[in-house]
Amino acid sequence: MSLKIVVLAKQVPDTRNVGKDAMKADGTINRAALPAIFNPEDLNALEQALRLKDTHPGSTITLLTMGPGRAAEIIREGLYRGADNGYLLTDRAFAGADTLATSYALATAIRKIKDFDLIIGGRQAIDGDTAQVGPQVAEKLGLPQITYAEEIKSCENGVITILRHVDGGVETVQGKLPLVITVNGSASPCRPRNAKYVQKYKHAKTVTEKQQGNLDYEELYSKHDYLNLQEWSVADVNGDLEQCGLSGSPTKVKAVQNIVFQAKESKTLTATDRDVEDLIIELLDNHTIG
Amino acid sequence: MVKWQIIMNNIFVYCEIEDESKVADVSLELLTKGRSLANQLNCQLEAVVIGSNLDGAIPEVLSYGVDRLHVFDAPKLYPYTSLPHASILVNLFKQEKPQIALMGADVIGRDLGPRVSSALTSGLTADCTALEIGDHEDKKTGTVYKDLLYQIRPAFGGNIVATIVNPEHRPQMATVREGVMKKAIVNPNYKGEVIKHNVPDYVSETDYAVTVIERHLAKSKNNLKASPIVIAGGYGVGSKANFDLLFELAKELHAEVGASRAAVDAGFTSNDRQVGQTGLTVRPKLYIACGISGQIQHIAGMQESSMIISINNDPAAPINQIADYVVNGTVEEVVPKMIKYYKKNSK
Numbered sequence: 001m002s003l004k005i006v007v008l009a010k011q012v013p014d015t016r017n018v019g020k021d022a023m024k025a026d027g028t029i030n031r032a033a034l035p036a037i038f039n040p041e042d043l044n045a046l047e048q049a050l051r052l053k054d055t056h057p058g059s060t061i062t063l064l065t066m067g068p069g070r071a072a073e074i075i076r077e078g079l080y081r082g083a084d085n086g087y088l089l090t091d092r093a094f095a096g097a098d099t100l101a102t103s104y105a106l107a108t109a110i111r112k113i114k115d116f117d118l119i120i121g122g123r124q125a126i127d128g129d130t131a132q133v134g135p136q137v138a139e140k141l142g143l144p145q146i147t148y149a150e151e152i153k154s155c156e157n158g159v160i161t162i163l164r165h166v167d168g169g170v171e172t173v174q175g176k177l178p179l180v181i182t183v184n185g186s187a188s189p190c191r192p193r194n195a196k197y198v199q200k201y202k203h204a205k206t207v208t209e210k211q212q213g214n215l216d217y218e219e220l221y222s223k224h225d226y227l228n229l230q231e232w233s234v235a236d237v238n239g240d241l242e243q244c245g246l247s248g249s250p251t252k253v254k255a256v257q258n259i260v261f262q263a264k265e266s267k268t269l270t271a272t273d274r275d276v277e278d279l280i281i282e283l284l285d286n287h288t289i290g
Numbered sequence: 291m292v293k294w295q296i297i298m299n300n301i302f303v304y305c306e307i308e309d310e311s312k313v314a315d316v317s318l319e320l321l322t323k324g325r326s327l328a329n330q331l332n333c334q335l336e337a338v339v340i341g342s343n344l345d346g347a348i349p350e351v352l353s354y355g356v357d358r359l360h361v362f363d364a365p366k367l368y369p370y371t372s373l374p375h376a377s378i379l380v381n382l383f384k385q386e387k388p389q390i391a392l393m394g395a396d397v398i399g400r401d402l403g404p405r406v407s408s409a410l411t412s413g414l415t416a417d418c419t420a421l422e423i424g425d426h427e428d429k430k431t432g433t434v435y436k437d438l439l440y441q442i443r444p445a446f447g448g449n450i451v452a453t454i455v456n457p458e459h460r461p462q463m464a465t466v467r468e469g470v471m472k473k474a475i476v477n478p479n480y481k482g483e484v485i486k487h488n489v490p491d492y493v494s495e496t497d498y499a500v501t502v503i504e505r506h507l508a509k510s511k512n513n514l515k516a517s518p519i520v521i522a523g524g525y526g527v528g529s530k531a532n533f534d535l536l537f538e539l540a541k542e543l544h545a546e547v548g549a550s551r552a553a554v555d556a557g558f559t560s561n562d563r564q565v566g567q568t569g570l571t572v573r574p575k576l577y578i579a580c581g582i583s584g585q586i587q588h589i590a591g592m593q594e595s596s597m598i599i600s601i602n603n604d605p606a607a608p609i610n611q612i613a614d615y616v617v618n619g620t621v622e623e624v625v626p627k628m629i630k631y632y633k634k635n636s637k
Contacts, residue, residue: 015446103408127446129568130416132404135372139408144499145372147401161503167314167396169507171369175500186561250413250459254426254440257451264612268605271619276627279599279615281635288576288597289519289543289632 002058003155003177005049006110008121008137009042009063009078011071015126038074041122043190045183048152049120050082050191056155060084062113066094066105072206075229079201080193085226087113088206091233093244099128101248103136108237110141116178118160123148123182134182144179150187206231299389300334300358301327302461304379305351306398307341307368309507313350316394316468321354323421323471324392330423331437333389334358338382340375341368348484355476357483364489366498369505370398373497376405381492383410388461390439392421395465407463413456414463415441417567419470419590426455433457439464444567444587451586469515469571512546512563518575519545522565522592525552526581526602527621533558535625536580542632548572550588553581566591580621584609601625 013034046061053059063078063086065071075086089109097105110119119138124131131147138145146162150170153161158177163170165184203217206229210221221227234244242248269275283289303324306314321337328335334357339347344363351359362378379402383391391406393399395417407414420442426435438455439462445452456462514520521543523536533553540547548565549558565572566588577595582588584600584607592598593612600613603620610616617624 013446098413099404100408100411100413128416130404130414131400132407132414132416135401135404136408139376139405145401145405146500147372148397165397166369166505166507167308167398169505171502171506172504173371173500173502179499250411251415251441251454251456252426253452254455255453256445257453264614266610266613266616268616268618271617271623271627273627273631276617276624277631277635279617280628280631283576284632284635290636 001056001157002060003052003056003117004115005052005059005061006113006116006119007042007046007049007061007063007078007083008106008119008133009046009065009074010039010122010125011036011065011067011074012039012125012127013037036070036073038077039122039125041124041126041183041185043122044185044187045120045122045181046078046081046083047188047190048149048181048183049118051188052118052152052155053082062086062116064106064109064113065089066097066102066109069206069208069231072209072229072231076201076204077193079204080197081191082194082197085230087230087232089232089237090208091244093234093239093241096246096249097244098249098251099130099132099136100250101244101246103133103140104243104248105234105237105239106133106137107140108239109232110137112232112237118155118177119143119180121180121182123184131182134180138180141180144175145182146173146175146179147182149181149183152181201227203227204229299387299460300336301331301390301392302336302338302383302386302388304391304393304399304402305337305339305347306370306394306396307339307344307347311341311343311346313339313347314394314396314468315473316396316399316466318350318354318473319468319471320392320394320466321351321356322473323466324390325355325476327390327421327423327439328355328357331389336360336386336388338362338379340378341370342366343368349478352480352482352484353475353478354473355480359482359484361484361486362489362492363486364493367489367493369502370402371498371500371502372401372405373499374493375402376409377494377497378489378492379406380409382487383461391461391463393463393465395467399465403463403465410459410461412459412461412463413454414465415443415454415456416465418443418464418466419567421464421466426457428457438462444590467567467571514546514548514563514565514570514572517546517572519543519578520548520565520572520574520576520592520595521545521578521580522548522550522582523553523558523580523621524550524582524588525556526583526604527553527558528581530558532621535621535629539578539625539629539632542629545576545578548592550582550585552583552585579609579613580625582609583607584612
């Protein structure tokens with residue numbers, strides 16, 4: 001049985017490698033100083049989808065992402081690894097969305113994709129760490145959810161078996177398709193780019209990218225439709241503006257602080273034998289260590 | 291959109307059931323926080339327990355100052371699966387209209403909370419490190435909202451701290467990690483009302499869409515939460531081999547080894563050792579931070595340590611500001627010396 005799989009992915013600032021220039025003097029984030037990457041757990045999700053495709057010939061993987069124009073980069077990254085096509089939800093009206101408005105937008109796009117057996121995404125994105133979008137998309141589509149997945153064990157006759165993490169252990173669960181799965185970062189890492197697919201898709205572009213870039217490849221796009229990446233606006237997915245972006249977000253950021261620690265009076269030591277030994281003796285004397 | 295009156299409505303805490311109808315620590319901690327918020331807002335504290343054979347859990351939950359306890363007891367409600375528990379909360383919340391709903395930020399709470407908040411189109415803030423009550427003025431409309439829940443959490447990978455409010459939608463929902471709040475029994479004989487609900491009124495058969503066919507639960511491999519001394523390593527430790535030095539020192543000092551998120555991401559150690567907002571919160575007598583720069587999301591999990599020693603070759607590392615002792619040097623250099631001089635002087 002072949003499967004139609006939608007993979008949810010997000011382009012995120014690489015918050016793991018925040019240098020000293022990541023914060024501006026006024027306490028706001030210097031986004032330009034942070035590289036944009038494929039959200040790590042979404043790559044774990046993509047790998048689970050690719051494995052299903054390996055074992056279920058004829059399956060297709062559609063990448064769905066929401067973000068600014070440059071987020072098309074991660075659709076290409078997905079194509080280079082074996083995904084079949086992708087959609088970029090991009091519209092000013094989506095901006096400022098909290099998880100609820102994001103889930104609403106993704107759910108409307110999935111309804112437009114319409115034909116799917118499985119939706120797989122990462123458990124959470126590193127810029128927000130909320131883990132909310134997967135379950136909220138499931139709820140909006142009226143589908144069951146299996147979160148914290150470690151491995152898809154099997155998918156036969158419309159029944160999927162999944163090993164997932166729970167607090168203090170693991171469990172194996174079963175459910176009927178269609179459903180939504182979110183995958184942990186501890187699941188198998190994603191396979192690298194495949195040279196054949198890089199060759200095939202390196203010129204895959206959205207309309208916006210084509211307008212910005214040089215036009216030498218115009219002929220390619222009319223010949224090879226798979227190189228035309230689709231961009232969808234709110235109108236394209238029949239979205240309700242009230243439920244998108246800022247206006248669709250019940251949570252508001254009241255304040256953002258760049259924390260200044262209450263500096264303690266600290267004792268500064270060097271790494272010399274004498275300083276380290278003095279420190280150990282002091283800790284022993286005041287019974288901090290035994 | 292669901293909008294309902296704020297005033298007079300109560301605070302709800304979802305109590306998670308571990309094996310043998312034991313209530314999870316994180317839920318008891320949230321009951322304690324819920325009790326103090328209820329006192330502040332002059333409303334009642336209500337709790338929800340969902341599972342099977344729950345009678346044993348009732349007195350314990352009430353003792354945390356619960357005024358009304360909603361019990362949903364049916365064989366298929368344990369172990370937890372998403373849809374039945376979500377349906378119960380969604381239907382109960384539509385009926386009771388809580389102003390605030392709290393749950394643990396563990397696997398269950400982070401699976402359940404978003405589903406419930408989506409169904410109610412209410413907002414949800416994950417992994418809060420503090421919850422406070424305060425007013426909020428919408429700068430555009432000039433509308434002032436009284437007594438909102440301030441949901442405070444590090445954001446953006448822990449580089450900033452954000453205060454989130456939820457002015458118009460109810461309930462105001464938040465999840466909190468285990469160990470962030472402190473639990474305290476109000477009165478072992480606290481008199482609360484116990485309401486046993488008829489489960490089929492809340493859950494339909496189709497909600498049992500996912501079944502658990504096998505479970506393996508193991509006791510936690512480490513004792514980080516209770517250890518009086520924690521030696522934690524960050525990205526600056528540099529390698530898995532250097533991380534072993536921390537285990538050597540820990541063995542000498544009878545300490546546990548923790549890690550920053552960066553060290554876990556780099557593969558130096560397993561994620562059950564992660565200290566911080568998205569890991570464990572610890573309050574040891576002594577915290578030795580080795581090669582940890584000190585992002586807010588890490589500080590959130592260890593700032594209440596009684597004494598902090600920072601070993602770092604970057605004198606400007608933010609963690610040095612909250613340290614009692616700063617040792618300027620690399621982990622490779624300093625930790626073996628600590629082991630050596632501990633052995634020499636401890637007898």
